[in-house]
C-alpha cells in the first residue's frame with residue numbers, strides 16, 4: 354500500500370492508502386475537500402489542483418506541457434502545482450504530502 | 456468518362472481551350488464528389504468548418520445584427536481570453552454576450568452568466584453546492600431509474616424521432632431532479648417543444664420567451680407562498696451581501712438554468728445516439744469496459760461541442776492574433792473550434808473513446824465554466840451505461856441536419872430531427 358497525505362484548505366490532515374489508479378480518484382473516493390475531479394481525470398477541469406511538498410517534488414516530477422498550460426490559468430498556482438489526476442499511484446509516491454490548492 | 460469526351464470531341468462540341476476547361480470542370484466535379492463521400496460517409500460526423508481560418512489567421516468574422524463579432528478560434532487564445540475577464544467582460548449590456556445577440560429581446564441580467572468577478576464568484580458560491588448534487592448517490596439512482604424507464608419504452612419501436620421523442624423528454628425529466636420539483640412538471644416543459652425562445656422560422660421570438668418568463672413568475676409566487684425544498688425556494692431564501700436575493704435576481708438564475716441546459720443537453724444526447732448508431736462497437740466496448748464511460752463522455756463533449764461559442768465585450772483596445780480589436784466591440788470564444796485544435800489534440804476529428812488527456816473547453820473555461828456540467832455529465836454517463844446494458848444496435852432511418860450559419864462558416868451542430876430504431880440486446 355502507498356501512503357499519501359492530503360492537507361486541505363481548512364488545515365485538516367488526512368492520510369490515505371492506495372494501490373493503483375490516480376491520486377485524484379483516491380482523494381475523490383475518500384471525500385477529500387477541495388478535490389472534485391469533475392472531468393474524471395482527463396486534464397480539462399483543474400478541480401484536482403494540489404501543491405506538492407517541496408521535498409516531494411523529486412518523487413512526483415513536474416507537470417507535462419498540457420498540464421502546465423492548464424495550471425498556468427488557474428488560481429493559486431505556484432512552482433509546486435500539479436493536477437493530481439495526472440499522478441498515478443505507485444510505490445515511488447509513497448509518503449508524499451499534498452496541499453489541496455482550493 | 457473517356458467515352459463521353461470522345462463523343463463530344465468527335466461531334467465538334469469540344470476543341471482546344473474548351474477541351475481543357477471541360478476537363479478541369481469534370482475534374483472538379485469528381486474531386487468534390489470524393490470530398491463529399493469522404494466527409495459525408497457518416498451521418499454522425501460533425502466536420503470542423505474552422506480549420507483553415509484557425510490555421511491561417513486564428514480568428515473569424517461574424518456580422519450579427521450590426522454588432523460584429525471577432526470569433527477566436529485557437530485553443531490557447533480561447534482559454535486566455537476566457538480567463539481575462541477584465542479585458543473580455545461578461546457583465547456588459549444584458550444579452551450582448553450571446554451570439555446571436557439578445558439585446559433586443561430582453562433587459563434582465565442573467566446571473567451568474569452576465570456578471571464579472573469578484574461579484575460573479577459571490578453569486579456562484581450561493582448556487583454551486585446545489586449544482587453539485589448530481590454527485591450524490593440518491594440523485595444518480597433517480598436519474599438511472601428515469602433513463603431506464605425511458606429506454607425500455609422505446610426499445611424495438613419501429614421508428615422514433617430522437618430529438619422530440621427521446622432527448623427532449625430525457626432532458627426535461629432530468630431537470631426536475633436538478634430543480635427538485637415534482638416529476639409532473641416535465642410534461643409542461645416538454646409541451647414547450649425544443650425551442651423555448653423561438654417559433655418556427657423566426658430566429659428570436661419575444662412572445663415565445665414570455666411563456667418561460669411567465670411560468671417562472673408563477674413558480675416564484677408559488678415558492679413564496681409555500682416554501683419547499685426546490686431550487687426556487689432555495690434561491691428566495693439565499694442571501695447576497697447580507698440581503699435576500701431579489702425577485703429579479705432569482706428569475707435571472709432560473710431563466711438561465713432553463714435556457715443553458717436545454718438545447719445543449721438535447722444536442723449532446725441526440726449526437727451521442729447517432730454516433731452509437733454508426734458505431735455499434737462502442738456499445739460493445741462500454742459493456743466490456745464500463746470504466747471508460749467517463750472518458751467517453753468528455754470526448755463526446757469535446758467532439759460535439761454542443762455550445763459553439765459564447766461572446767464577450769471588449770473593454771479596452773487590444774490585440775488577438777496580431778489583429779487589433781477595438782474597445783466596446785465583441786469577440787467570441789469559439790469552444791467548437793478550440794476543441795479541434797491540432798496543437799492540443801491528436802487526431803482532433805476522430806472520436807477516441809478513451810482519450811486520456813483531453814483538455815477540452817466544451818463546458819467553457821475559467822470563471823464562467825458551465826454550472827450545469829455536473830448534471831450534464833451524469834445524464835450522459837448514465838445514458839451510455841443504460842444503452843450499453845439494453846441496446847444491441849441502433850438503425851438510422853432518416854435525418855435532417857441542424858446547420859448553424861455563421862457568415863464565413865457553416866457548422867453542423869447536430870440534427871433538427873433524426874428517426875431511428877433501437878433494437879434490444881438479445
Ligand code: HEM
Pocket residue numbers: 537545567568569579633711712713715716717719720723756760761762765766790816817818819820822823824825826827828830831
Ligand atoms: C452538454 C451540456 C452543456 C454544455 C456543452 C454546456 C456548455 C456551457 C459553456 C461552454 C458555458 C460557458 C459560457 C461562458 O463562458 O460564457 C456554460 C455556462 C453555463 N451553463 Fe452550461 N452547458 C451544458 C449544460 C448545462 C446545464 C444542464 C445547465 C443547467 C441546468 C447549464 C447551465 C449553465 C450556466 C448557468 C452557465 C453560466 C455559468 C457562469 O456564468 O458562471 N449548462 N455552459
Ligand code: HEM
Pocket residue numbers: 553555557561565568652653657658659660710711714715716718719761762763857
Ligand atoms: C441567459 C439566458 C438565455 C437566453 C434568454 C437564451 C436565449 C436563446 C435563444 C433566443 C435562442 C435561439 C437562437 C436562435 O434561434 O438563433 C437560443 C439558442 C441556444 N442557446 Fe440560449 N439563451 C440563454 C442562455 C444560454 C446559455 C447559458 C447557453 C449555454 C451555456 C445557451 C445555449 C444555447 C444553444 C446551444 C442554443 C442553440 C439552439 C439551436 O439552435 O439548436 N443559451 N438561446
Ligand code: FES
Pocket residue numbers: 377389390391392393394395396397398399400401436437438439
Ligand atoms: S480531474 Fe479534471 S483536471 Fe484533474
